[in-house]
Amino acid sequence: MIEITDKEKCVGCGACVQRCPKECIALREDAEGFLYPEADASVCVECGLCEKVCPVLHPGESRQPLMAYAAVNGDEAVRRSSSSGGVFTALALETIARGGVVFGARFDERWEVVHGWTETADGLGAFRGSKYVQSRMGESYREAEAFLKSGREVLFSGTPCQVAGLRRYLRKDYGGLRTVDFICHGVPSPGVWRDYLKEEVARQCDGKNTVSPAPNCGRDALLEGVSFRNKACGWKKFSFSLSLSLPVGQGTKNSVFLCELLTENAYLRGFLSDLYLRPSCHACPAKCLRSGSDLTVGDYWGVCAVHPELDDDGGVSVVLVNTARGQEMIGGLNGVRLTPTRYADVVRFNPAVERSARVPAGRARFWALRRELGVIGAVGALVKDPPLWRRAAGRAKRIVKRILKRI
Ligand SMILES: Cc1cc2nc3c(=O)[nH]c(=O)nc-3n(C[C@H](O)[C@H](O)[C@H](O)COP(=O)(O)OP(=O)(O)OC[C@H]3O[C@@H](n4cnc5c(N)ncnc54)[C@H](O)[C@@H]3O)c2cc1C
Ligand code: SF4
Ligand code: SF4
Ligand code: SF4
Structure with missing residues (x-):
């Protein structure tokens, strides 16, 4: 047991x-x-x-990829709404075109992150984009197994440990199963996300960012959209964005759009400082491609140094091909520009492929401070502020954006 x-x-x-x-x-x-x-x-x-079936008690073998590519989806709208180069959507569309089912992570009606499935191209929109919160698996492994047993093709996407969990759960290699995971820094706490969202919405409702303060601020009714990887200021300097609709007076709506750079947004700063990652992420059993996935995707952070001709700051994915099935999946992709690259260059700029994040000095203090100051206050107390010039530039950008939005 x-x-x-x-x-x-x-x-x-x-x-x-x-x-x-x-x-x-x-x-x-x-x-x-x-x-x-x-x-x-x-x-x-x-x-x-x-x-x-536990992937921690039975970790896979560490692997080297068969091939590595830089990848850019030629569909600009898809690339813009994806976290990196948009390769996930291209893979998922191929599966759907063959009558298959795609599993991925989406927000539920309470803006919590859950795993689910879709068999339509429209349904993929909800999976697109990284959500920096651990997703709840629900019944996804059972559902994937049922589809595979009925002869349907399944593309399962998730963190490396979720893919490893699926493979242990199935205990059999189904011909119709294709798996794609990503280079994984770690997953933040769903509880912290829940609290942060409450605090942020309340902050916006207090009129800090609105034309006039709103009286009625129920979180669930007001949120209209969340992005952890908004590319408005570029792919490398990504932003956290949130759109809210606040009731004002007799049913009229006051729209608020918060867009903060990764260096300014409290939630992203706490995440990138590793303050609230799952403890297992500091001793990850799925590093070094141990998950058994067919493909591993990620942000090609070093692309400006390695392939400068590909870098327009719109986002470039890295694709690691781990199995012969992965090679087939990549071979069948339409509309994606693939450029062979060296695995060593990928690891140089993205060490999370092989190394777990270290436990930061402030992790224990964060949990104590969170009770006292809330998430935003605790991150503010523990993470050093960016330099003044960067904050000023960010503020100026936000003001211009707000003015443009009003116009
Ligand atoms: C928590 C987390 C940490 C990451 N850390 C790194 C990193 O250190 N280095 C790096 O290069 N890349 C990292 N990535 C991956 C990267 O952000 C992109 O998701 C990846 O490059 C694919 O981008 P894309 O443009 O092809 O597609 P996108 O459309 O952006 O990718 C979406 C895919 O990610 C899945 N997904 C989104 N959120 C979650 C979640 N919470 N749990 C499980 N699956 C999810 C979706 O189901 C979908 O399959 C991370 C992603 C997440 C969610
Ligand atoms: S699978 Fe369920 S019944 Fe079997 S050992 Fe574990 S807890 Fe007990
Ligand atoms: S949740 Fe996953 S990792 Fe944790 S004990 Fe169960 S199988 Fe193992
Ligand atoms: S870092 Fe490892 S343990 Fe943490 S979510 Fe990613 S794959 Fe799972």
Whole structure:
């Protein structure tokens, strides 16, 4: 029976929960806002299946990719709304064109991040773009298995540990399964995201960024859009953006658009300083391509040095081809410009492929301060501010944007 004694040793994939034949394991949120399995010993029949499917107890072999490419989707609208070069959408469209099903992470109606599936091109919009929050797997492994058993092709995308969890869960190599993960820095806490959103919306409602203060500020009713990777100021200097619709007076709406650079936004700064990553992300069992995925995608951060001719600051993906099936997937892609590149160059600029983030000095203090100051206050107290000139430039940009929006 699965029992979590060391939080670094559970990635929260939920493979054990979905595989248990007695349905006696449930995921519960801890004080940091992450989910962990808890088994009910009185129902457990000691079959051992939960341990067999756990990707932490059974990590894969470390690998080197067969090939590495820089990739740019030729569809500019798709690339703009994707986090890097838009290669995920191209892969997903190929699957849908063959009658397959695509799994990915999207927001639910409460702006929490969950895994789900779609079989339509329109449905892909919700998966597009990185959400810097750990997604809840729900029943996704069971659903993927049911599609595979019925003969449908499945493209499953997720973090490396989620892909590793799926492969352990299935315990069989289905011909119709294609998997794509990404170079993974780590996943922030869903609990911190929930609190941050509440604080940020309340801040906006206080009139800091609105034409006039709004009286009625229920979070769920007001949020219209969230992007962790808004490219308005470029791909490399990405921004966090949020659009809100505030009721003013007799049902009239006052739209608010918050757009803050990664160096200014409290949530992104806390994430990039590793203050609230899942503990397992500091001892990741899926580094070095151990997930078993067919393809690994990511941001090609070094592209301006390695292939300057490709870099227009609109976003370039890196694609690591890990298996023969991955090579087929890449071979069948339409409308994507692929340029062979060296794996060593990818790792040089994106060490997260092979190395886990270190536990920062301020992590423990963050949880204590969060209770006192909230998420925004705690990040402000622990993460050093960017230089004054950068803040001034950011503020000027925001003001211009607000004026343009009003016009
Ligand atoms: C938490 C997180 C950390 C990342 N860390 C790095 C990094 O250190 N270095 C790097 O190069 N790239 C990192 N990436 C990947 C990168 O941001 C892009 O997602 C990737 O380059 C693919 O971009 P794209 O343009 O092809 O497609 P996009 O449309 O941007 O990619 C979306 C894909 O990501 C999946 N996805 C989005 N959010 C989540 C989530 N919370 N959990 C699981 N799957 C999700 C979607 O299902 C979809 O398949 C990270 C992504 C996430 C979500
Ligand atoms: S040992 Fe079997 S019955 Fe018990 S919790 Fe694990 S999977 Fe469920
Ligand atoms: S890593 Fe996944 S399978 Fe293992 S205990 Fe945690 S949730 Fe269960
Ligand atoms: S860093 Fe590792 S453990 Fe953390 S989400 Fe990514 S793949 Fe999973």
